[in-house]
Amino acid sequence: MSMNNHKNYLGSQIDFDTFLKVDMRVGKVIEVKENIKARKPAYILTIDFGELGIKTSSAQIVENYSKEKLINQQVVAVVNFPAKLVAGVKSEVLVLAAVCGTNGTVLLQPNLSVDNGTRIL
Numbered sequence: 001m002s003m004n005n006h007k008n009y010l011g012s013q014i015d016f017d018t019f020l021k022v023d024m025r026v027g028k029v030i031e032v033k034e035n036i037k038a039r040k041p042a043y044i045l046t047i048d049f050g051e052l053g054i055k056t057s058s059a060q061i062v063e064n065y066s067k068e069k070l071i072n073q074q075v076v077a078v079v080n081f082p083a084k085l086v087a088g089v090k091s092e093v094l095v096l097a098a099v100c101g102t103n104g105t106v107l108l109q110p111n112l113s114v115d116n117g118t119r120i121l
Contacts, residue, residue, distance in 0.1 A: 020121075021080075022078055022080070023078065023079050023080035023119070024076055024077065024078055024079070024096065024119065024120035025049050025052060025076070025077060025079050025117055025118065025119055025120065026049075026074050026075070026076055026110055026114050026115075026116060026117070026118045026120065027047035027048055027049040027050075027052075027055065027074065027075060027077060027093075027116050027117070028047065028048045028072060028073070028074050028075075028116050029045050029046070029047055029070045029071060029072065029073050029074075029075060030046050030047065030048050030054070030071070030072075031045070031046035031071075032044070032045055032046075032067040032070045032071060033067075034067070035058050035087050035088070035089060037087040037088035037089070038058065038060070038086075038087035039087065040060050041060065041062035041063070042058050042059060042060045042061075042062060042087065043058070043059055043061060043062060043065075043067065043070070044056060044057075044058055044089050045057045045058075045059055045070070045075075045095060047075065047077065047093065047095075048116050049077075049079060049093075049116055049117045050115060050116035050117030050118075051117050052079060052117050055077070055079065055092040055093045056089060056090060056091065056092050056093075057077065057089075057091050057092065057093045057094065057095050058086040058087055058089045058091045059095045059097075060105060061095070061097065061105050061107060063104045063105060064103070064104050064105060064106060064107075065107070073107075073109065074109055074110055074113065074114065074116070075095050075096075075107055075108070075109055076095070076096045076107075076108040076109065076110070076120055077093040077094055077095045077096060078093060078094040078096065079092075079093050081093070081094055095107065096108040
């Protein structure tokens with residue numbers, strides 16, 4: 001599913017076992033670089049997922065987040081998608097965000113600190 005056609009999936013139902021197949025975890029951003037190869041402004045995030053290890057993602061979140069603000073922030077990501085080459089970066093996880101017409105792309109984050117690698121249900 002591309003972000004361009006995500007509205008086609010609104011209202012589609014899945015069962016709980018299908019939902020459990022999506023492995024969402026909390027990780028801490030430990031490094032941020034600009035992704036200069038991206039068509040739209042993006043960062044390359046290096047994220048620590050505890051026992052799952054260090055993973056990389058390309059994320060189009062530049063409009064609301066500075067590189068400095070992202071360091072040490074916890075984010076939520078899907079960790080069991082296959083790695084995908086995104087603008088020259090091996091993106092190993094999909095960082096989750098709310099995509100809003102008025103506020104742009106807003107990261108999903110726990111409001112209290114949790115252990116890196118904690119599963120989201």
